[in-house]
Amino acid sequence: MEAVVVDAGSRLLKAGFAIPDQAPSMIIPTQMKRMPEDGSLADISLSEDVTVDPVERGFIRDWVAMEDLLHHVLYTGLGWEIGNEGQILFTDPLSTPKAVREQLVQLLFETFNISGFYASEQAVLSLYAVGRISGCTVDIGHGKIDIAPVIEGAVQHIASRRFEIGGIELTKLLAQEFVKSNPVVKLSTSDVETIKEQYSCCAEDDVAYEKTQQSCQEEKHTLPDGQVITIGRERYTVGEALFQPSILGLEAHGIVEQLVRSISSVSSENHRQLLENTVLCGGTASMTGFEDRFQKEASLCSSAIRPSLVKPPEYMPENLTTYAAWVGGAILAKVVFPQNQHMTKADYDETGPSIVHRKCF
Amino acid sequence: MYGGDEVSAIVIDLGSHTCKAGYAGEDAPKAVFPSVVGSIDQMDVDDSDNLEKDSGPVLDSKNIVRPFDSEKSKGKRKLYVGSQALGYRRDHMEVLSPIRDGVVADWDIVESIWDHAFRDCLLIDPKEHPMLLAEPSSNSQQQREKTAELMFDKYQVPALFLAKNAVLTSFASGRATSLVVDSGGGSTTIAPVHDGYVLQKAVQSSPIGGEFLTDCLMKSLESKGFTVKPRYSFKRKEIRPGEFQTVDLDLPNTTESYKLYSQRVIASDIKECVCRAPDTPYDESAYSNIPMTSYELPDGQTIEIGADRFKIPDVLFNPSLVQTIPGMESFEETAASVRGLPQMVIESINKCDVDIRRELFSSILLSGGTASMQQLKERLEKDLLEESPQAARVKVLASGNATERRFSVWIGGSILASLGSFQQMWFSKSEYEEHGASYIQRKCP
Numbered sequence: 001m002e003a004v005v006v007d008a009g010s011r012l013l014k015a016g017f018a019i020p021d022q023a024p025s026m027i028i029p030t031q032m033k034r035m036p037e038d039g040s041l042a043d044i045s046l047s048e049d050v051t052v053d054p055v056e057r058g059f060i061r062d063w064v065a066m067e068d069l070l071h072h073v074l075y076t077g078l079g080w081e082i083g084n085e086g087q088i089l090f091t092d093p094l095s096t097p098k099a100v101r102e103q104l105v106q107l108l109f110e111t112f113n114i115s116g117f118y119a120s121e122q123a124v125l126s127l128y129a130v131g132r133i134s135g136c137t138v139d140i141g142h143g144k145i146d147i148a149p150v151i152e153g154a155v156q157h158i159a160s161r162r163f164e165i166g167g168i169e170l171t172k173l174l175a176q177e178f179v180k181s182n183p184v185v186k187l188s189t190s191d192v193e194t195i196k197e198q199y200s201c202c203a204e205d206d207v208a209y210e211k212t213q214q215s216c217q218e219e220k221h222t223l224p225d226g227q228v229i230t231i232g233r234e235r236y237t238v239g240e241a242l243f244q245p246s247i248l249g250l251e252a253h254g255i256v257e258q259l260v261r262s263i264s265s266v267s268s269e270n271h272r273q274l275l276e277n278t279v280l281c282g283g284t285a286s287m288t289g290f291e292d293r294f295q296k297e298a299s300l301c302s303s304a305i306r307p308s309l310v311k312p313p314e315y316m317p318e319n320l321t322t323y324a325a326w327v328g329g330a331i332l333a334k335v336v337f338p339q340n341q342h343m344t345k346a347d348y349d350e351t352g353p354s355i356v357h358r359k360c361f
Numbered sequence: 362m363y364g365g366d367e368v369s370a371i372v373i374d375l376g377s378h379t380c381k382a383g384y385a386g387e388d389a390p391k392a393v394f395p396s397v398v399g400s401i402d403q404m405d406v407d408d409s410d411n412l413e414k415d416s417g418p419v420l421d422s423k424n425i426v427r428p429f430d431s432e433k434s435k436g437k438r439k440l441y442v443g444s445q446a447l448g449y450r451r452d453h454m455e456v457l458s459p460i461r462d463g464v465v466a467d468w469d470i471v472e473s474i475w476d477h478a479f480r481d482c483l484l485i486d487p488k489e490h491p492m493l494l495a496e497p498s499s500n501s502q503q504q505r506e507k508t509a510e511l512m513f514d515k516y517q518v519p520a521l522f523l524a525k526n527a528v529l530t531s532f533a534s535g536r537a538t539s540l541v542v543d544s545g546g547g548s549t550t551i552a553p554v555h556d557g558y559v560l561q562k563a564v565q566s567s568p569i570g571g572e573f574l575t576d577c578l579m580k581s582l583e584s585k586g587f588t589v590k591p592r593y594s595f596k597r598k599e600i601r602p603g604e605f606q607t608v609d610l611d612l613p614n615t616t617e618s619y620k621l622y623s624q625r626v627i628a629s630d631i632k633e634c635v636c637r638a639p640d641t642p643y644d645e646s647a648y649s650n651i652p653m654t655s656y657e658l659p660d661g662q663t664i665e666i667g668a669d670r671f672k673i674p675d676v677l678f679n680p681s682l683v684q685t686i687p688g689m690e691s692f693e694e695t696a697a698s699v700r701g702l703p704q705m706v707i708e709s710i711n712k713c714d715v716d717i718r719r720e721l722f723s724s725i726l727l728s729g730g731t732a733s734m735q736q737l738k739e740r741l742e743k744d745l746l747e748e749s750p751q752a753a754r755v756k757v758l759a760s761g762n763a764t765e766r767r768f769s770v771w772i773g774g775s776i777l778a779s780l781g782s783f784q785q786m787w788f789s790k791s792e793y794e795e796h797g798a799s800y801i802q803r804k805c806p
Contacts, residue, residue: 059484095484096484098369099485099489157389157391157392158389158391253448264630265444299599300599301597
């Protein structure tokens, strides 16, 4: 039986058997709703009554909810049988505390009784997905942004950066802007999310952005409950926030500037390799016009070598940016598990959860 | 007695230039960031009339601040720690260092640095991890007690240990006896270690460190007409496709200390890329025809560096060279009393017992950021061979990997904290509560 690869993001959980050149078979929202009758949690993400987010900013916070979610994914979604569990590969964001990893391992081995486990960092996996082992990953997710230079499969922790901003902040920003421009319309968070995904885009450069702030073509969008909302320059504001975080009220540089600074902390012999193999991944990075704007800003950055984006290979499925880490995990799973480099139940029984740090880098 | 179990210890090395922090048992620190902080005095922001003087009590014709008020105003400053926060330019932000003349002067800044390391970089709760801190080889009892108080009272750590930098470097190379030459950002310290203990009377220290060399380089470049523009002070515009123009930004509220800090970052990168220790003592005439190396500054300007490549590192060996660099005359008096690296090594060894001198000569360890300069090891060995007694066999050891040399103190701490036999040596919280902070002298020799 194939190994299972699970990429638990703050918004979407990607899971599937390790078949590399396909999309993951399950892409479900991580958000769960608490059902009051029997006290257990079900996997529906609808209204805002009592929603539970087991994964916050990339890290697993609510272990009870996570257990239920994994139960649903593994047994119902992927068809595992109790008593015949297989092997799992999990993806970790940058700077995962050791305690979180150990707890995950404990959960999987004790409650789910899996036979093998491996964990790897999302930055490295996204590079594997585009066929590289060295490069720089810019992962713009729902709960966080990770910028990580990777050299020959090893993440350079000293140079990597993590920001606690992501798609969730952009959604809030869009909601605020709508309150200003469409005061009558009532919007729920999930409505704003859908609008964001459908309409938001990036201006070509900051001069073009200024123009849109003054005058912009407006579109009308009909919400599921019948209300009509006018969307104008807010679509560009959302895209611009990544390049000018002052729009979000943060004192930080834009994404390209952060990338350049991060790479300049690595020793100079690797700069060329890192800058020429930059990978963009994550849900928010698939915004219309984001890549072009990124390239434009990159060419403005004052360095002889400019960051250039890697094109995913042709045999990879479309929309690789949204689940590049999962695909990389599938590739890695095909290498690690057959060669017995993973952590087995026997290892866990003998040494305990801390062996994960020695077996999985 | 603290019985260490599966929970890993955290190793922190707060140097004068960078702070290194990470889990014990790993081979490199996870968090490396500058050990200076940006500080904006809140009184400045509220009181828009006083624009010039920033940190500290403000005294002018409008309001006379009394001493206890100045304490309050100092408490109201906002600190920005870490390379991300420091990298962003803010109005009125001063760059402050907690360490002055080798000792910690401002404990608030140290607290904020530790907070940043624990909560933002490593994402841990200090209550659950024993802490191993690296301290300078000549640390006073008062400093150690204050560290212990801060760690136990504020952070509630379960156990603590303070180890001397030189001892940790020694462990990192697997030796119990060696002479450690630690050339870091703020200073160079030479300390002999014998059986895991530093011989205090023979410790030599000099203020010439990486930052001093960076300043020399900056002054030298300025005298040749090259200005190092900090990263925040310009912006590039595309006027026509393919053609770029650098535009200078005018930001009047940027403090001098921040400007200097940003320039130093660039200058130290130049120093690390381009400088090499010369094989023979620097001679103005010999190096005048040397081919130039070019370096591209962040704003696109390319500079050519020739003789400075070798002159700047030679300041370590011959401090009187500083007088020949225009702009560094203020250091003349201090430079006169400071001795070069080989002389300090010989002096240090001569202050030790005759019996161990041979062993010290044959195991001289290099550590610290400045020690990872190219050709430094070879030059030091050569100079020492000339100056040492005939019978001594001189061997300078340095790990080949530049990262290992830079973090050798931290790596030594990582090794020490993960040893099984070390687990009984921790200074635990219960011992602190029973005996008080002064007990640390007995527990951490």
